[in-house]
Amino acid sequence: MANYQEHAFTHSGLLADIPVTLLAKPADLTAMISRFGNLGDAIDACEYWYGPYPYDRVGYVLTTDGALEIPTNVAYPQFMTTQTTGNNRGLYTHELGHHWWGDKVTPYVHNDMWLKEGPAEYSGHLIEEWIGGQAGLLQAVKDNHFRVLREAHLDDGGFQPLSPMPDEHIYGTHTYYKGASVMHNLRGYLGDELFRQGMRGVQIALAEQTMTPQQFRDSLESATGVDLDAFFDAWVFAPGYSVFVVRERTVNAVNDSFEVVLNIDQKLRGTTVYHEAVPLEVSFLNAEGEEFLADIVASGANALHTVMVPFEPALVVLNRHNRLNQARTANERTLIPGVSFGSTQPFVDMIMYQTNLVDTTLVRIEHIWSGAGVDPATPDVIDVSDTHYWDIGGLWPEGTILRGRFTYAGATADNLDNALVDGDETGMLMVHRETPLDPWAPYPDQTVLAGDLANGNGIVNLDVMRKGQYAFAKSSVNVGMAEVRTDLATVDLFPVPAMDHVNVQLDGGLNGTVRFDVLNAAGQLQMRTFRSANAEGRYRLDVADLAPGAYLLHTAIGEGTAVVARPFTVTR
Structure with missing residues (x-):
């Protein structure tokens, strides 16, 4: 029998005292204890969202390989004692979450592994919220979903539905990480109180039982009174992602308020199924940055929505506070004259620099993981990316000058820009339009650094960024034209x-x-x-x-x- 040493204490939980034991070889115990400093917070977070801890003890034991959610004695990999406190917090909270999702309630078949891995991984997000508030939650959620959009379809042989997951991918990126993204979306559909009520209700109704996705859905509906058929049809039984974007807005003054009519499109990535009955939060900001929030329910490829707003909006943003994970990643920041900021913009695959800031400036950059469409476009634009584009805006005082740097990647079939590049970078550039109703046109202030035209990769620098939408494209403008003249201008x-x-x-x-x-x-x-x-x-x-x-x-x-x-x- 191995020489293990125990560290035991009692945690005063939200509902009762809970014994806790950490077991490791003597040489590893101190490091293990230091890495588990937020275990009490993890217990509290899980009990708050899922209900009473279902076993008589919380326990972890260091092992030489792997992690496994054995009730009261979780096998925990020894190498994690050399990893960061944050990485450990995510893993031990994941394993703790399995005591509710996987141990107390378990999937009926292995092809629905997400039923336990999705909530367990999302538990690692909930602990960040518990100790770091809304900012902690959003960082975890956005980090996770950015990974999902980039990697899940590459890791798992294409865009997969969560249910049923093919055998070869049941332990893949979709199961764990898209599963966590979808749990956050379930929370977004229900709202915090009903999400908590629903998750606790499932634990009561299906305790010590197996469950199918249909039983999970039905139990949630019974506990919350909310019809979740559309949610499960879109996020569980279909692959891919959806994102809603504003095509057009019209504003009319009505007495002391403003009637805002939003023409909203739904775009898809990796699916042909339009999402229905999606609860969207809309942010309206005036020129001073004051925000008014409104909720709408969006469905289908396109629809009109009317909202009464107490001021004339200067900026309209969908899903600004990330209630839902969609085919969009975004970064919003406030720039202040004289205060430096990091040029690399997280989640949106671009670099931004300031040339001139005249006052406090709100900049919002959205990376849409779906094509914007090639029409309308000026005659010299022959193709526009059908995989992604950017929407850049915010509240910019007159005189604001910002620069941007974008990188296209089309060397391999896995790259977002592979189909557009198609083995030849000739004509690659950035196109721009102020609104989706305007034609795409080559951006007038850009530098394209193509280098080797056959390697598929290049850089586009925007010397003066304007508000609007940007996409990689190909132009019919030729290189090295045959007619070279000297009588046109002095150079x-x-x-x-x-x-x-x-x-x-x-x-x-x-x-x-x-x-x-x-x-x-x-x-x-x-x-x-x-x-x-x-x-x-x-x-x-x-x-x-x-x-x-x-x-x-x-x-x-x-x-x-x-x-x-x-x-x-x-x-x-």
Whole structure:
């Protein structure tokens, strides 16, 4: 028999005193105790949401391999004593959650493993809320769902329904992590009080029994009085994700209030099933940032919703407080002049920099994991990403100037931009539209760093970001046009050789967009920059990402039917 040492104490739970034991080899016990500092909070959180702890003791024992939710004596992996307190908190709370979901109530068949793994994993989110409030919960929920959107379909052979899960994927990313995302959505559909009432009700009604998803649904309905057929049809029995977005809004003053009519689209990812009877929270913000919340119920591909708002809204946001996990990830932050901020924006796959902040600025960036559609578009846009796009907005004082950096990835079939790139990056750029009713058009202030046109990967820098929607696209604009002329305009470059930038001086008074293509000695496109024409005719091009060497700058003026070519070199 192994030499194990015990650390025992009594936790004063929400309902009764609960004995607790931690068992480990003497050399590991101190580290184990230090990692389990929030175990009491985990017990309290689970009892609050699920009901009384169902066994006579909470116990964990360090083992050499794996974790298993054995009632009163959870097998806990020894290597976790070398991991962070936060990682341990998530795992031991997950295993504790299994005492309700998996031990007291258990799935009828293994293909419904999510019935125990989803609630157990969500227990790891609930402990973060218990100790860190709403901010702690949202961080856990958003971290988890970001992983699900990125990885679940890749890990598990495609977009899978939670029930029934194919045998080969029952212990996969969908079961655990999408299962947790769906539990958060169940809470969002029901609201906190009914979610708690429902989860506790299931524990009473199905105690010491197996259950099917249908029995879980029916028991929740009995406990809450809420029809959950639409929820289970969309989130459990169908694959993929849904997201609702505002297509258009109209505002009319009515006495002292404002009637806001929202035209809302539903977009899909990995499914053909439109979600029905979805409770959506809508945030209306005025120019000062005051928020008014309203609840609507959304269904189908498109619908109109009318809301009376006490002020004229400057910004409308769906699901701002993340009540639901959808095919959207978002990051919202308040920028303050003179206060630095991290340039990498979490959850939205982009980098943002400030050029000029004149006052406190609310910036909201949404990454929509579904295509926005190619129509309408200007004639030079031949294809638009059908997998994702961005919606960037907020409350920006006049004079705000922000820059953005986006990376497209299309090297392999697993990448979001693979179908758009299709083995050739020629014509890749960023398109923009102010609203979904406007046509997609090449963004006028961008630089495309394609590098090798066949490797599938590149960077797009937006030198001056505007509010609106952005998507990767392909344009019909050609590279290295046959007609190279010198009589169209004066083109001067300086300094040459260049180090990190080169200035281009053109004739003033040009209209529209000027395009600058940088080709290497082999004639391959290395960088493409679009600029809105200005009266001075001077443009600064950032060449810091170009390797030292000889290049040719093609400047397309007006409609771009001809170009002016000038050589230059980069040295460092």
